[in-house]
Amino acid sequence: MEKLHQETLCVQAGYSPETGESRIPPIVQSTTYFYGDSQAMADLFDLKREGFFYTRLANPTVEVLEKRVAALEGGAYGIGCASGMSAILLTAMTLCETGDNIVTSCEVYGGTFNLFSTTLAKFGIEARFFDADAPAEEIEALIDEKTKFVYGETVANPAIVILDFEKLSALCKKHGVLFIVDNTLATPVLCRPLALGADIVIHSTSKYMDGHAAALGGMIVDGGGFRFKENPRYPAFNTPDESYHGLVYADLPVAFGTKCRAQMMRDTGAIMSPQNAFLTYLGSDTLALRMERHSRNAEKIAAYLSRHPKIEWVHYASNPGDKYYERAKKYLPNGTGGMMSFGIRGDAAACARFMEHLKIATQETHVADVRSCVLHPASTTHRQLSDEQLVAAGIAPNLVRLSVGIENADDLIADLAQALEAV
Numbered sequence: 001m002e003k004l005h006q007e008t009l010c011v012q013a014g015y016s017p018e019t020g021e022s023r024i025p026p027i028v029q030s031t032t033y034f035y036g037d038s039q040a041m042a043d044l045f046d047l048k049r050e051g052f053f054y055t056r057l058a059n060p061t062v063e064v065l066e067k068r069v070a071a072l073e074g075g076a077y078g079i080g081c082a083s084g085m086s087a088i089l090l091t092a093m094t095l096c097e098t099g100d101n102i103v104t105s106c107e108v109y110g111g112t113f114n115l116f117s118t119t120l121a122k123f124g125i126e127a128r129f130f131d132a133d134a135p136a137e138e139i140e141a142l143i144d145e146k147t148k149f150v151y152g153e154t155v156a157n158p159a160i161v162i163l164d165f166e167k168l169s170a171l172c173k174k175h176g177v178l179f180i181v182d183n184t185l186a187t188p189v190l191c192r193p194l195a196l197g198a199d200i201v202i203h204s205t206s207k208y209m210d211g212h213a214a215a216l217g218g219m220i221v222d223g224g225g226f227r228f229k230e231n232p233r234y235p236a237f238n239t240p241d242e243s244y245h246g247l248v249y250a251d252l253p254v255a256f257g258t259k260c261r262a263q264m265m266r267d268t269g270a271i272m273s274p275q276n277a278f279l280t281y282l283g284s285d286t287l288a289l290r291m292e293r294h295s296r297n298a299e300k301i302a303a304y305l306s307r308h309p310k311i312e313w314v315h316y317a318s319n320p321g322d323k324y325y326e327r328a329k330k331y332l333p334n335g336t337g338g339m340m341s342f343g344i345r346g347d348a349a350a351c352a353r354f355m356e357h358l359k360i361a362t363q364e365t366h367v368a369d370v371r372s373c374v375l376h377p378a379s380t381t382h383r384q385l386s387d388e389q390l391v392a393a394g395i396a397p398n399l400v401r402l403s404v405g406i407e408n409a410d411d412l413i414a415d416l417a418q419a420l421e422a423v
């Protein structure tokens with residue numbers, strides 16, 4: 001299916017029924033699977049044969065979504081996870097041990113920032129943060145022989161920074177280190193990180209991929225192209241895994257993906273539920289259509305807000321004059337989706353007044369679904385961050401994040417207009 005366009009893959013990839021089977025994938029609501037002979041089961045446990053044996057590791061409904069997202073990203077292998085956060089955690093656990101470090105953009109999702117800076121630190125894994133626009137030499141100076149991956153988001157939320165793929169990919173290639181990109185807010189419809197030098201792509205499918213605020217989920221896509229073999233940075237991929245009779249992951253066609261599922265999914269069970277995989281599958285059918293509408297609506301709203309006297313600034317990369325406009329045109333030529341942020345002339349109380357007067361866009365922690373919503377990150381999602389960390393994450397006290405839905409753009413603009421009257 002590789003030659004097909006994204007619009008086609010969105011509805012066709014991942015599942016094709018045999019004669020008489022259901023047209024859309026069944027929800028396989030079963031923990032376990034039947035095998036008639038014991039050798040077949042033994043081979044499954046030794047990874048000598050593909051198949052399902054326990055839903056803690058893999059499930060047929062989840063696999064359908066894994067194949068669809070992997071096809072959309074142009075990757076080799078997908079792993080459906082219980083949430084976006086568990087996808088990031090499993091990725092880090094697959095790669096890092098005590099004493100290792102990761103080099104990451106500081107412009108990342110608040111939950112990711114906490115995981116990297118606080119939780120991983122408890123396991124002796126150090127996160128080294130760089131400003132997304134830092135010069136290559138500054139980022140390079142953070143990479144040493146214990147660095148297991150370099151991390152960033154295609155469209156960083158809520159600062160709406162577009163990742164400099166060329167800069168980071170060149171650094172990673174030079175040092176033989178994995179380049180991992182969270183593509184949640186761009187989706188593979190607008191950007192395919194693997195084609196821009198990334199090795200692994202991560203999604204919170206809870207956002208645009210599902211698109212309806214119905215199902216929590218995450219996805220890891222292994223591009224399959226990274227050379228672990230004899231790479232001194234990754235001894236765990238080059239030494240036998242005694243929990244699988246001496247398997248050496250670097251020898252496998254999908255080294256990272258296999259290790260991630262075989263060890264970390266086995267040990268955590270942080271897998272997507274079959275029901276959520278089904279709902280996300282349904283949502284992803286319309287992903288291409290929705291991303292187009294999210295982008296066109298957001299472009300109109302950004303243009304409107306940019307001219308409004310009560311708005312201090314607007315961050316939206318597809319808005320002409322935006323700091324990331326040229327980069328967005330290069331990496332996301334068809335649009336940058338529905339996420340934007342803007343600063344209201346005034347303090348946090350002015351932001352609150354504005355949000356309370358909105359009639360269509362509601363206040364939610366969630367983003368990136370069909371309905372518009374707003375949030376004041378400094379007092380909600382990012383409230384654990386210190387003032388310095390807030391600045392580093394690009395979050396001003398008057399920053400309002402707007403996730404533009406697929407409603408009529410004129411209705412949304414009229415709603416914003418009347419709410420701004422109240423400020």
Ligand SMILES: *Cc1c(COP(=O)(O)O)cnc(C)c1O
Nearest residue numbers: 083084085109182184204206217
């Ligand atoms: C929401 C989000 C996550 C976390 O995903 P959950 O599904 O909520 O666990 C990670 N990265 C980005 C960019 C997100 O927007």
